[in-house]
Amino acid sequence: MRNIALTMHQFDNDVKSQTTKDNMRLVALEGWWQGNIPYGYKRERVPVGEKTRDGKRKERLTLVPDTADGLSEKVRKFLERFSKGDINQAELAQYAESIGLKSSAGGMFAPQSVKNMLTNISYAGFVCNKMTDFEPVQGMHAGIISLETFNRNQAILEGRKPDSSTPRFSADYPLKHALLCANCSKPISGSAPTTGSGSRSPRYHCVRCKGTGSKSLERTEELFEAFLNMVTPTDSTIKLFREIVRRTASKKLKDVNTELNDLRSQVSKLDEDIQKALQAFLDNEISKDEKEDYQGNLRMKRIELEGSIDKLEDAQRLNEATIDYVCNFIDAPARMWRDADPLTKIEFQKMVTESGIVFDIKNENFGTTGLSPFYRLKDNKKDPSKADESLMVIPRGIEPLLPG
Template sequence: MNGFRRPTTRTADGAPLKAIVYCRVSSVAQTKKGDGLASQEQRCREYAAFKGYNVVKVVYDRAVSGKLLDRPGIREVVQFLKREKQADQYVVVFDDISRLARDIRTHLDLRDAIYATGAQMDCPTIEFREDSDGLYFEGMQALNAEHYRRKNAEQTKNRMRGRAMNGYWCFHAPPGYKFARVAGHGNLLVRDEPMASVIQEALEGFASGRLQSQGEVKRFLEQRPEFMQGRRRSELRYEDVIRFLTRPHYAGYIEIPEWDVPLRKGHHEGLISLEQYEQIQERIRDGARAPARRDINADFALRGAVLCADCGKPLTACWSKSKTGRKHPYYLCFTKGCVSSRKSIPRARLEDDFEALLQKMTPSAETFALASVMFRQAWDAYLEQATQVIAALKADIVRLDRQIEQLLDRLVEASNASTVAAYERRIAKLEKDRLIAAERLNKKPGPKRSFDDMFELACGFLSSPWNLWKSQSLNARRMVLKLAFAERLAYGRNEGFRTPKTTLPFKMLADFETAKCRMAGRDR
């Protein structure tokens, strides 16, 4: 063991050794609660005074694991000793061997690094000697420190896994949640407003298709100041977006595959339903990801929503500078070979034509009265179906339980690894289907509000989408395009907008307006 020597308390000329006190705690909580670092320093100072050392430096490692070799404090100690020409006049003092390291390899490397400078080590709980007994005892103490770290990690993991199996999240709170003390639960995830409402709106929008791509979810979240407040970056990464979309916490469930914790109902309140969560996963698997384009802004609200009538490709838009230096906004087709390629359309003309189109979609009062009667009949039929849905859900749960039980019997008898894996995947799928059915049953299928409330909400938009468009909000305008039109609009430079394909509510209202259809009465 090169560099080993029996510890002394004085230099060759009789002067006291200079002590460097090293203190370490392994967690942030220990730096905020208790007095760990100060207690270690005081104990080391008392020991140095007892041994006659002169303390010249105190070094701390705050919230750093003893398993790590590369630590700021240890690096400072070693570099300091390397710079000293008489490093043999120094001794590194620490409160316990576990403060130096909690890993046998780390301990040996640190010991060699300190001894290589010529300095010594000393500690109140162990005497560092170079004989066989001293080395044996030192090694056992270092191994014991590592064993304590590993055992503590295992016990902590087992406790956390047990709590997760009981439906409690035991890591950092996801965005939109915070931990609060709840009677009978301890620390429980609760909604953290206004962040929770923003995330809920984004998740529901993506599940329903109102936000059609991950790019739109990204843009929606970035435009909400209450969501972006306190973030280091001004933009979200796609990794952040996919993390929001794939976390089962937001559906009120918990899953930790690496700890063998399968999907299970959590005790916290979900922001969305499990059914909506599964819709989101299905959309992600189908590839509902489009780039978050920077050119979609309030200057050209119809960009991407209007097609060239000649080639069927989306119109682009830009600002064009005239000879006088003044900028003018235009829409244009940029498709090679199109007869309208690079032939600009003034923004004012195209958007004025669109606003006129929206105003024509406003139905008359008589049409709304007729629509109200017919929607009322459909509403009553929906209420009658709710009891049938409840019975069907109960039957589904019984059927799924029976299928799961049958597969479990087969799983016990299976010996082939691939067969076992196939059974396990099938069981996991059935259990998830059962959770969705049970959740829908608990929520009592049927409307959550009265017909008058629901129709009043819809009436505000259906009566005049033009009013929402006038709000000048880009999000509101994009919503009008999605809710009012089933397909993108075709626009010709000379003839204007072609007949649009509207969504079902507006199509029905248009048919009522022209008396082209009527709703058949129900058989009594």
């Protein structure tokens, strides 16, 4: 009898342990934070769900930039500086010192600390840990740097040309955060199970619900493109978008030109000071060590200024032709999505749907209440985001298949 009781007790513990792990996994897949706080962030608790009888609500942990003493901004500069590809990790540690970025211990960054920060995708707004099977999941927190910058840094660390390839988690399943399960309204997942022949079969499915089926990657993206053909921006959106882009571009270019002139003047002054240091050394006014220390500090400042100039010159290239191109493409969402690279697809999906579109995997239907205020169905004049009930539509031009 005692053995039976012990067995039941162990079974109960195992069940509780597995339940805890499952809950932690679900929390991670939703993008909430668990674990140590990355340097440059601080924790923030966010109430979720309905209040219980005692008036309390569940809380989830997320990350927010730690702006104390400009820490998060310094971390951003630190990570973006490496993405230029012209300095090594030891020089990056020196750069951190020059902008006042200290390690969490208050000293200079150790080589391993530098690498840990460069390879931490949390800084790009993602969660990636044991609970996500080490697959990056879009986090609830804002990134300090862009995903593009993170990818450039990984390419540099691996000795590849930056932007030479797109990471698998983005390229293979661009829709997995844009489509919601029709049963649980949570984001669907993507995976590639092995078929009977031993080959991989990339598919979209819901990991939380049973009986909702799965759909091949090709079929799902074919359906989504057809759905986008049924979507159009409102007339007011096109008009407002064009005007906003023009006004913003005009003001931005004016500000950019002013700032560029100032930065270029600062670079010229640094070059003059570098030459003066050389001349002072030749005239025996300073020692070789003094010259090298002084010139080294000036060159670090110059590198930082060059990075700022490069960004401003990119912004300066915005012109009327670019504006027209963008405005024309906003009116053709299906074409824009089809022709985009995987990362651009993900960003464009955020324009079309703010919180995700419901997708009935079995019946190949899409909901419409998730559309952003900028888009609507071509035959639906009412703003779908304000409808009382979600519509379910079958994309036109696609012959429905049997479920599966």
